[in-house]
Amino acid sequence: MKEGTNPDVDEIRKLVSGRLKKAVADGPHPDPNLLAAFAENALPDAARKQLLQHLGGCSDCREILYLAMPDSAVAQKVPSFQPRRFSVFTWRWGTVAASIAIATALFVTARHKTTALYPDQKAVVAPSAPAPAQIARNDGPLDRDRVQSVQNERPVNRVPAKTVPEPKHMTARPKTELAFDSSGQVHMRPQAGGNTVQDEGAAAKLEHNHPVESAKNATEHAKDRNLNDRKLIDAVAVSAGAAQVSGEKQTAADLNLKKAVAMPRTAQGYSGPQAAAAALSAVLPQWKLSADGALQRSFNSGRTWQNVAIANQPSFRVVSALGPEVWAGGNAGVLYHSADSGQNWTRIEPAVSGQKLTADITHIEFSDALNGSVTAANGEVWTTADGGQSWQRK
């Protein structure tokens, strides 16, 4: 019913208004207790009926009742009607438009990246594909020779990209197990019979045999480390070459693999094995702590998270990652370090003059792979300039 537009209503309005005005209200005026209870629908029926009897004849009490009501009619109508229609319409079509825009953007971006990195892949991949060569240019002479030799060994018979199935070993994350040795160190071990290809499996195997050294035996393993560095570079180069052959549909993991190999070693001072290990992890994972202090990482931008098992299952309070370097600290001075995106872990025990860090670690900050600080709950700040091998307390 539209207010004031119905002739019948107007006629009755004129008929009854005068008589209503002359009506005498029954009984005493209600006190604010009754009016407030009535407005909140908290009166029993009898009291409500009695009050309505009075209100029907008392314009002042009606005025008080309406003045005391929380919201005006206008204020009620606006949020209950117009915004709802607007929001339904907006969300429905806005969602469709946003979906189309995102899909288009992703498609264009993927195409752009692929064509920019591999401009000649549309027909047949040229033998002088640039990726391994670019890797080699950033390496020392020995590594460059290795990579070049791998490149030369690649099969010459190329096939159009669209006809070749995408190699799963470059797109899927290799399933790994974490193994612990008696010293408390953690190592990644590729699963037997998994989808891991031979090259990557070999690299992982090498990595399995190459735990991150503790401060004491770092120098003893230096030679082995250099040897393993070269092997790992070979493995990465072979993997990169395989990716090059795979065709135009390179995945983000493929691209990140190359970036991970090429970028960190010079810019952040990472050595070959660290960069190679990071490359083997396909992408640099994201890190977080679960509610119960378990360390978790994600290789798909946070869509899924996997727990990282560490010996003795320490409860962490803080995690810090810089490239493949990951530091995790927890209660009672528990500090773990991984130089390869969490594939191998080493327990670090900061100590100065025989005094160890025993307070809870609340903050970790590293500016690069070597220099960083750890803040404890008792206010102590422990700093290192050699990646955790020696510490200073402030």
Added chain:
Amino acid sequence: MSANDQRHRERSSGLALDPVVADLYQKSKAAEFNISSTGFATLLEEVSAKDIPEASHSERLEQYKTLRVDDLILARACAGGNERAWEAFMLRFREKLYDVARQITREDSAGRELADSVYTDLYGTKTREGERVSKLSSYRGRGSLEGWLRTVLAQEYVNTYRKQRRLVSLDGESEEGAQFSAAASEPVTVAEPRLEAAIDDVLRSLSPEDRFVLASYFLDQRTLAQIARALSVHESTISRKIEKLTKNIRKQVLKNLLGRGMSRRQAEEALSVDIRDLALDIRASLTQDSLPPAFSGKGAKAGEGGN
């Protein structure tokens, strides 16, 4: 003193708390404001005696359950001068009261003045038998304390507004040089007595809620939404009710006029002629100034104010 000791002492002194009262005592957090369980029980009895004086014990217990005991305790603790209670009260209601006052007066300065005036009453400037009397002591917990405060503000505004309106109208007349004007003559109405009687009969036959709806809609010009909110129903319910009422009233008035010896044609003519006269009368009535006595709650008759 442990709870068991207290219970034992209360039993021995004949003041054992009913479980309902004991439960409400816990919910009210009266202990935070140093109100004992016996004091709480006495307060409930006092409230109940005012609201339902002749109720049985079980009926009173049922009524206790409907009370806003936490608000009631806060109000009574404030009235008793408990500083902690006042802190809690100010924290909850200070800004809210100013907002409500502004909403009622639709003006910032007037709203602040209204709120300050009510705060003064709430704190209590008058004394009775040497004790300060706070308006909060009249709150009985039937609705929320916030709703009660809103109503107190609205009541104060209406009273103040009426007073100011009378004063301003005299000043206004003086400024306009109209103080010597002849008194406005009563509008000449040629209402058909039988029609008025018929309408009165029909209105009397309506339910109190229907009369409230008609008065709100036709006299006070309230919107459907406002009426619906006051009655806690949907707006469309009020719309349908008014439509139904208008049809029914016309039909009943015509029937009543026929019963009073009018022919159908005479009745229709009486309706159409007198509508204009009644309209004139309504305009005159709406501009009439009336002031009911203050809402003392002590039996002030509504009709005394010229209503």
